Amino acid sequence: MGERFVTRGFVGRRDAPGAGGDLRARTPPGQYLTSDFPVLSAGPTPRTDLDRWSFRIEGLVDRPIEWTWDEFLALPARDWVVDISCVTKWTHLDMRWRGVSVDTLLEGVELDPAAAFVIAWCDGDYTTNLPLADVLNGQAFVAYEYDGAPLRPEHGGPARLVVPARYFWKSAKWIRGFRIQAADEPGFWESLGYHNRGDQWLEERYSGD
Amino acid sequence: MTGDREKRMAMDEQLVLDGNAAGGLLAAAYGADVTSWRGRCVHCGTISVVATLRVYVGGPGTVLRCPVCAGVVIRIAETPTGLRLDERGMAELGPGR
Numbered sequence: 001m002g003e004r005f006v007t008r009g010f011v012g013r014r015d016a017p018g019a020g021g022d023l024r025a026r027t028p029p030g031q032y033l034t035s036d037f038p039v040l041s042a043g044p045t046p047r048t049d050l051d052r053w054s055f056r057i058e059g060l061v062d063r064p065i066e067w068t069w070d071e072f073l074a075l076p077a078r079d080w081v082v083d084i085s086c087v088t089k090w091t092h093l094d095m096r097w098r099g100v101s102v103d104t105l106l107e108g109v110e111l112d113p114a115a116a117f118v119i120a121w122c123d124g125d126y127t128t129n130l131p132l133a134d135v136l137n138g139q140a141f142v143a144y145e146y147d148g149a150p151l152r153p154e155h156g157g158p159a160r161l162v163v164p165a166r167y168f169w170k171s172a173k174w175i176r177g178f179r180i181q182a183a184d185e186p187g188f189w190e191s192l193g194y195h196n197r198g199d200q201w202l203e204e205r206y207s208g209d
Numbered sequence: 210m211t212g213d214r215e216k217r218m219a220m221d222e223q224l225v226l227d228g229n230a231a232g233g234l235l236a237a238a239y240g241a242d243v244t245s246w247r248g249r250c251v252h253c254g255t256i257s258v259v260a261t262l263r264v265y266v267g268g269p270g271t272v273l274r275c276p277v278c279a280g281v282v283i284r285i286a287e288t289p290t291g292l293r294l295d296e297r298g299m300a301e302l303g304p305g306r
């Protein structure tokens with residue numbers, strides 16, 4: 001995947017001085033802190049059998065790649081502790097996940113030089129769009145555990161994308177793959193007035209913000 | 210990506226309401242009470258009254274889905290610059306014929 005993608009930030013805002021640190025400094029503008037994990041869905045919870053689940057990377061790659069559930073679990077994974085902010089204004093600090101970094105997933109393909117955007121697509125016909133530069137270098141992962149347990153269906157299980165540096169609608173539930181494109185393509189909410197990028201620190205809630 | 214229609218879709222979510230729950234929002238979007246209007250789902254062809262659509266609220270916007278196939282028929286987002294309406298999933302939407 002070339003040198004032209006540079007790190008634009010780090011997940012989790014780990015600059016806060018420990019658990020007793022300044023919580024306000026870790027809370028993006030306009031957000032309130034919660035220890036809940038609200039369930040917000042644009043549709044019914046899909047129930048895809050794990051023996052029929054797969055994760056596929058297609059589009060501007062030398063050859064599409066697809067993992068079964070067992071193959072996906074065998075990929076190198078790590079624990080992530082990150083702060084999550086939803087555009088509905090809740091922020092939950094130090095959410096604990098386990099999953100595979102997008103960097104690891106993209107090691108399975110060779111990107112076309114024109115590749116610039118990732119379209120995450122999901123069961124339930126949900127999509128969200130992200131620049132490749134926003135998901136590389138440890139900025140995003142596909143999670144299948146939350147707080148030490150398998151990710152529950154209402155929270156996006158069996159697997160969801162997690163992009164901590166963006167509002168949570170970018171962290172697509174029930175993810176099934178990436179389509180790599182040269183051109184951007186606004187996703188489910190981005191095409192209905194929500195911000196195309198969704199940086200919670202810049203309060204990019206709506207298009208035009 | 211949209212072809213996997215055989216997947217099982219649970220329709221019993223706690224957040225699921227019927228179309229009446231979006232009546233106020235729909236009235237703001239259409240300038241009329243449209244809960245008695247009918248339309249045809251472009252995904253499966255089912256003709257439904259708006260009041261019988263499945264409504265999902267609480268996310269960034271409000272999503273209305275076909276009660277039969279769960280396909281998205283209407284989406285509404287409230288933004289600072291006004292309501293954004295996407296009704297491409299509902300053909301021939303109008304007062305009952």
